[in-house]
Amino acid sequence: MNELQEGPLFKFSEWPKGQIPLLAAGVYTVWRGDVFLYAGMSGRGRKQEHLVAEPGQSQKPLGLRTRLKAHASGRRSGDRFNIHVCDRFVIPALTPEQQVDIGLGRLSLDQLTKTYVHEHLGYRYLICRDGKEAGRVERAVRGGALQAGSPYLNPQSAQAVRR
Numbered sequence: 148m149n150e151l152q153e154g155p156l157f158k159f160s161e162w163p164k165g166q167i168p169l170l171a172a173g174v175y176t177v178w179r180g181d182v183f184l185y186a187g188m189s190g191r192g193r194k195q196e197h198l199v200a201e202p203g204q205s206q207k208p209l210g211l212r213t214r215l216k217a218h219a220s221g222r223r224s225g226d227r228f229n230i231h232v233c234d235r236f237v238i239p240a241l242t243p244e245q246q247v248d249i250g251l252g253r254l255s256l257d258q259l260t261k262t263y264v265h266e267h268l269g270y271r272y273l274i275c276r277d278g279k280e281a282g283r284v285e286r287a288v289r290g291g292a293l294q295a296g297s298p299y300l301n302p303q304s305a306q307a308v309r310r
Contacts (some may be wrong), residue, residue, distance in 0.1 A: 148273065148284060148287070148288070148292060148293070150271060150272075150273055151174060151175070151176045151186075151271050151272070151273050151288060151293060152176065152183070152271070152293045152294060152295050154271045154272075154273075155271065156178060156269040156270070156271055157269055157270055157271070157272075158265075158268075158269045159218065159219045159264045159265050159268050159269065159270065160265040160266065162215070162216065162219040162265075163212070163215075163216070163219075167211055167212045167215065167272065167274075168211075168212070168274065169207075169212060170210060171189075171190065171210045171211040171212065171274050171275075172188075172189065172190025172191075172210050172211065172274070172275045172276070172277050172278045172280070172281040173188065173189060173190060173210065173211040173272050173273055173274045173275050173281055174186065174187070174188045174272065174273045174275060174281050174284045174285045174288060175187055175188070175189075175211065175214070175215060175270050175271065175272040175273070176270065176271050176272075176288065176293070176298070177218070177228070177268055177269070177270050177298075178268065178269050178270070178271070179267050179268055181295075182299065183293065183295035183296065183297075183298050183299065184268070184298055184299050184300050185228055185231065185298045185299070185300045185301055186285055186288040186289045186298045186301065187214065187228060187285065187301075188214075188275075188278075188281040188282060188284070188285035189210045189211045189213070189214035189281070190210040190211065190275065190277065190278040190281050191278045191281070191282060211272060211274070215270060215272070217229075218264065218270075219261075219264065219265070220257075220261060221257050221258065221259075221260040221261020221262070221263075221264055221265075222257050222260075222261075223256065223257055223260060227301070228300075229257075229260050229264070231300040231301065232260055232263060232264060232268075232300075233256055233259070233260045233263075235300060236263055236267075237256065237259045237260050237263050238256075241259075245259075286303055289301060289302055289303030290302075290303040291303075
């Protein structure tokens, strides 16, 4: 689990970077410099046999790669990470002129979120054997298992950690 804090940090601005398999359940952490912002997982409900590519078949990416790609896109629709980033970092920094431009449709919050993610954030990841393991690791990380403590944007509630 240490690689989620000490492993290589990949910048969203260099997406796709790293060797994330096409099919993978896993956990990731997002950082702004040394600040631990967010922990997430992908592959919920996936068993190990669902994460094996058949020889000779082209595979659509599934799991960790698609989740991190969605975060790199900046699109807020259906993406809690991008909603958190927009709400906590982008919106508070908007100028009155930008607010007007958003209201007139000349400026997009999704584009501003993507710019913020690419300019300021990086990620680390851990491949897990299946979705069940990824879920356990994510809960532990969100609950403070890393030396960095709990993530700023989505800490695990004490009640959820006991489950």
